[in-house]
Amino acid sequence: MPHRSTPRAGRTARALAAAAAVAVAAATAACGSRAGDEATAAESCLDTSGDTVKVGALNSLSGTMAISETTVRDAIYLAVDQINADGGVLDKQIEIVAEDGASEPTVFAEKSEKLIREDCVAAVFGGWTSASRKAMLPVFEDNDSLLYYPVQYEGLEASENIFYSGATTNQQIVPALDYLAEAGVESMYLVGSDYVFPRTANAVINAYAEAHGIEILGEDYVPLGSTEFSTIVQQVDSAGADAVFNTLNGDSNVAFFREYTNVGLTAEDMPVMSVSIAEEEIGGIGIENIEGQLAAWNYYQTIESDTNAAFVEAFKGEYGDDRVTSDPMEASYNSVHLWAATVEKAGSFEVDDVQEAAGGVSFDGPEGTVVIDGDNNHLSKTARIGIIESDGLLHTIWESDGPIEPDPFLEGYDWAADLSVGE
Amino acid sequence: METIVGPLFTGLSTGSILLLAALGLSLTFGQMGVINMAHGEFIMAGTYTAYVTQQIVGDAGVSLLIALPIGFAVGGAMGLVLETLLIRHLYHRPLDTLLATFGVGLILQQVARDVFGAPAVNVTVPEFLRGGVDVLGTTVPKTRLFIMALAVVAVAAVALVLRFTSAGRRIRAVVGNRDLAEASGIASRTVDAGTFFIGSGLAGVAGVALTLIGSTSPTTGQSYLVDAFLVVVAGGLGRIKGAVVAAVALGSLQAVFETYSTASLAKVGVFVVIVVFLQLRPQGLFTLRTRSLA
Numbered sequence: 001m002p003h004r005s006t007p008r009a010g011r012t013a014r015a016l017a018a019a020a021a022v023a024v025a026a027a028t029a030a031c032g033s034r035a036g037d038e039a040t041a042a043e044s045c046l047d048t049s050g051d052t053v054k055v056g057a058l059n060s061l062s063g064t065m066a067i068s069e070t071t072v073r074d075a076i077y078l079a080v081d082q083i084n085a086d087g088g089v090l091d092k093q094i095e096i097v098a099e100d101g102a103s104e105p106t107v108f109a110e111k112s113e114k115l116i117r118e119d120c121v122a123a124v125f126g127g128w129t130s131a132s133r134k135a136m137l138p139v140f141e142d143n144d145s146l147l148y149y150p151v152q153y154e155g156l157e158a159s160e161n162i163f164y165s166g167a168t169t170n171q172q173i174v175p176a177l178d179y180l181a182e183a184g185v186e187s188m189y190l191v192g193s194d195y196v197f198p199r200t201a202n203a204v205i206n207a208y209a210e211a212h213g214i215e216i217l218g219e220d221y222v223p224l225g226s227t228e229f230s231t232i233v234q235q236v237d238s239a240g241a242d243a244v245f246n247t248l249n250g251d252s253n254v255a256f257f258r259e260y261t262n263v264g265l266t267a268e269d270m271p272v273m274s275v276s277i278a279e280e281e282i283g284g285i286g287i288e289n290i291e292g293q294l295a296a297w298n299y300y301q302t303i304e305s306d307t308n309a310a311f312v313e314a315f316k317g318e319y320g321d322d323r324v325t326s327d328p329m330e331a332s333y334n335s336v337h338l339w340a341a342t343v344e345k346a347g348s349f350e351v352d353d354v355q356e357a358a359g360g361v362s363f364d365g366p367e368g369t370v371v372i373d374g375d376n377n378h379l380s381k382t383a384r385i386g387i388i389e390s391d392g393l394l395h396t397i398w399e400s401d402g403p404i405e406p407d408p409f410l411e412g413y414d415w416a417a418d419l420s421v422g423e
Numbered sequence: 424m425e426t427i428v429g430p431l432f433t434g435l436s437t438g439s440i441l442l443l444a445a446l447g448l449s450l451t452f453g454q455m456g457v458i459n460m461a462h463g464e465f466i467m468a469g470t471y472t473a474y475v476t477q478q479i480v481g482d483a484g485v486s487l488l489i490a491l492p493i494g495f496a497v498g499g500a501m502g503l504v505l506e507t508l509l510i511r512h513l514y515h516r517p518l519d520t521l522l523a524t525f526g527v528g529l530i531l532q533q534v535a536r537d538v539f540g541a542p543a544v545n546v547t548v549p550e551f552l553r554g555g556v557d558v559l560g561t562t563v564p565k566t567r568l569f570i571m572a573l574a575v576v577a578v579a580a581v582a583l584v585l586r587f588t589s590a591g592r593r594i595r596a597v598v599g600n601r602d603l604a605e606a607s608g609i610a611s612r613t614v615d616a617g618t619f620f621i622g623s624g625l626a627g628v629a630g631v632a633l634t635l636i637g638s639t640s641p642t643t644g645q646s647y648l649v650d651a652f653l654v655v656v657a658g659g660l661g662r663i664k665g666a667v668v669a670a671v672a673l674g675s676l677q678a679v680f681e682t683y684s685t686a687s688l689a690k691v692g693v694f695v696v697i698v699v700f701l702q703l704r705p706q707g708l709f710t711l712r713t714r715s716l717a
Contacts, residue, residue: 064642066641220685223686223690226646227646228677230436232686235682251637251643258635262548262554264562283545284545286546286547286548
């Protein structure tokens with residue numbers, strides 16, 4: 001029978017075309033020019049004459065990243081409440097202006113612009129994905145304002161206007177590789193989500209592996225949010241590597257570990273080292289699917305110290321006993337305290353004064369003492385490898401000898417000589 | 424042998440997952456022509472149904488079996504409400520339906536986030552579905568075998584209902600020629616509501632089953648929505664048979680491409696094949712012979 005386009009089919013086709021157009025428009029907007037391109041650097045409109053000072057909290061409260069970023073928001077509020085209860089910063093109470101980044105890098109850029117220019121905040125805390133940070137970076141540089149970014153990332157970046165309170169590669173990925181090499185791992189399989197962090201991280205891992213005689217048996221990427229791991233897990237299984245290095249993000253981890261367990265792979269025969277799974281994510285994956293696997297971070301809820309005990313107690317007291325604390329939350333909590341300490345040291349909220357005073361400012365955080373490196377605005381941090389136990393928490397099984405100096409461009413590592421140029 | 428069995432099984436398995444997600448849509452979109460962007464959220468509702476049932480019942484195996492019919496009821500009820508309150512008033516306005524249901528989907532996601540929290544929750548896999556079965560040297564997870572079996576059962580059930588029950592005959596009559604069906608005394612509005620109930624209910628069932636392999640979070644449904652539409656469009660509107668063939672074909676393509684390249688490239692490859700295919704055959708694999716003029 002010949003195909004005949006009925007009016008109904010025509011309408012349906014038009015509607016589908018419209019759906020496609022919407023999708024294309026959204027995609028174009030996402031790669032469109034950043035907010036503030038035309039704007040020239042403006043003087044900060046920060047007003048410190050009153051008895052309060054405004055800061056911005058910019059996290060995704062909607063969209064796919066809300067899963068992680070709402071917890072960061074909670075930690076920021078906790079730190080601000082504590083500082084306010086202690087009398088504030090330079091005798092001023094901190095007032096939070098909250099914005100939703102909506103998991104869209106362009107929205108992060110727009111909202112940063114709004115926080116800086118309209119709300120006249122002294123500093124902004126937030127961001128999670130590297131895409132959101134890369135989108136905000138020019139806004140903060142053009143407006144000469146301050147961003148405190150709380151998540152471990154792929155390194156190879158340093159801006160005068162961004163303070164990085166999470167780990168850079170030499171404080172997380174490199175120690176994790178050292179740990180695996182020491183444990184006798186001679187071959188690895190790399191699995192990651194397809195975006196900037198896993199790709200850069202795996203470039204670092206490949207360089208390390210080549211220099212240390214570790215064989216990389218496979219390197220696979222799935223689209224962000226993908227939940228189909230049948231083929232990849234089969235390939236991991238038949239490759240028979242000594243360990244898997246996992247840079248998957250978000251929901252993909254749930255599907256990956258379920259598939260991994262279901263084909264009969266265990267932490268004993270092929271351990272998985274993850275760099276994006278913290279206490280928050282373990283619950284959703286299911287402890288039966290991930291017990292015994294490894295993770296690399298700087299902070300775990302189980303760290304035994306009075307500072308951490310107080311932090312965990314304060315957090316659970318504020319948000320409920322069933323909540324857990326994790327590395328990105330701790331890093332954002334630290335970042336607020338570090339900003340306050342820097343402002344106190346500078347005796348001023350002005351960006352120039354804060355930048356000048358930042359080097360050497362320290363804070364006794366839940367993970368231990370962290371110190372701002374004035375050269376690259378990163379922190380010195382202690383690296384820790386954790387194992388996931390049946391209580392659903394990470395427990396430290398190895399830690400570095402004291403804090404590691406940040407080295408975002410891996411200049412101190414011979415094997416990484418070719419990496420920095422590939423930014 | 425291993426190299427053949429692996430991709431072959433993965434293709435069938437991925438296909439059955441696609442089919443489960445798309446089966447409900449092949450009724451609501453394929454048969455009724457309603458572009459329901461909230462279909463993914465009905466799947467998500469199914470995953471949370473499995474979670475809540477497990478919290479109440481406790482035993483993972485029992486709760487899975489109970490959750491399947493409950494998931495059907497929950498998804499179906501949500502579909503019925505959506506049809507009655509919104510979609511019914513937008514028939515013959517596919518663009519408005521698309522935008523309105525997209526909005527409903529976003530609202531449902533936020534509701535899930537407010538009720539269950541933003542982080543994913545865990546639905547425990549029952550003991551009897553853990554681990555795998557060895558098939559010619561490849562380990563095949565039992566959860567995937569279960570989903571394949573469920574997909575077969577679901578398709579058979581839909582096909583039987585459409586073919587042999589009077590309700591099914593009425594649905595086919597309305598799809599074939601609405602005016603003539605109405606003239607024959609069929610209450611087409613009631614049939615529409617019923618069709619939408621079944622289609623949405625199937626999304627709920629899919630959601631319950633997908634907790635075995637995927638995550639349970641507010642955005643779970645979105646990852647299946649586009650693939651589900653692809654299956655229905657490639658299979659041909661209005662044909663369950665088309666959805667079955669298209670799902671297995673797309674699943675196998677994805678598996679084969681992925682074996683020889685990467686998951687991201689495989690996705691691109693599948694899209695390219697679909698675009699070329701639809702250029703050559705815009706009506707999809709199978710066409711519905713209809714005497715309807717509108």
